[in-house]
Amino acid sequence: MKILIVFYSETGNTKLFAEEVKKAVEKKNIVCDMIQIETDVPARNYNPSNQVLNIKNMPDAEGYDYVILGGPVMAFRANYATMKCIKEINGIKGKKFIPFVTQHFPFPFMGGTNAISMMSKEAKKAGAEVLEGSIINIAWHDYKNDMKKKAEEISKSIL
Numbered sequence: 001m002k003i004l005i006v007f008y009s010e011t012g013n014t015k016l017f018a019e020e021v022k023k024a025v026e027k028k029n030i031v032c033d034m035i036q037i038e039t040d041v042p043a044r045n046y047n048p049s050n051q052v053l054n055i056k057n058m059p060d061a062e063g064y065d066y067v068i069l070g071g072p073v074m075a076f077r078a079n080y081a082t083m084k085c086i087k088e089i090n091g092i093k094g095k096k097f098i099p100f101v102t103q104h105f106p107f108p109f110m111g112g113t114n115a116i117s118m119m120s121k122e123a124k125k126a127g128a129e130v131l132e133g134s135i136i137n138i139a140w141h142d143y144k145n146d147m148k149k150k151a152e153e154i155s156k157s158i159l
């Protein structure tokens with residue numbers, strides 16, 4: 001069993017959650033690699049007609065059983081870097097896919113749910129088997145504790 005965690009992060013929230021997920025997964029003695037997506041320009045909300053963005057280190061999911069992929073919510077949508085990565089990453093066909101997002105606003109309906117739905121649809125289009133996603137809300141939350149709890153939930157969902 002091998003897990004790949006991929007994330008895009010600008011101010012560190014998503015990175016913190018990705019690191020918690022890695023820790024939780026590794027407690028089960030599962031091999032887990034992690035990669036932070038780097039882009040030539042900062043990602044913004046997904047709107048392919050008005051942004052040109054290149055991923056400098058496109059990950060490869062070949063050889064992994066699960067791909068856990070996330071990024072920040074932007075303008076109530078998934079951001080451009082994570083969407084582009086789901087579209088273009090090699091080897092996610094037939095893989096189990098778990099999306100995750102972090103968002104500032106306190107409720108998932110303020111962008112998180114929509115972002116997870118966009119990411120899930122794109123991953124399904126690419127042939128992945130999509131599992132339940134995870135949303136971290138920062139404002140009004142003990143988000144560091146929520147990250148630990150949700151990372152454990154993700155780890156438990158891995159068979």
Ligand SMILES: Cc1cc2nc3c(=O)[nH]c(=O)nc-3n(C[C@H](O)[C@H](O)[C@H](O)COP(=O)(O)O)c2cc1C
Pocket residue numbers: 008009010011012013014015044045071072073074075076077102103104105106110111138
């Ligand atoms: C351009 C932009 C748009 C954003 N739009 C939203 C939004 O619609 N809803 C929300 O809850 N947070 C929004 N945020 C806040 C980020 O989603 C939040 O701070 C996230 O945790 C940042 O992740 P990072 O630290 O990994 O970059 C936005 C941030 C940026 C930069």
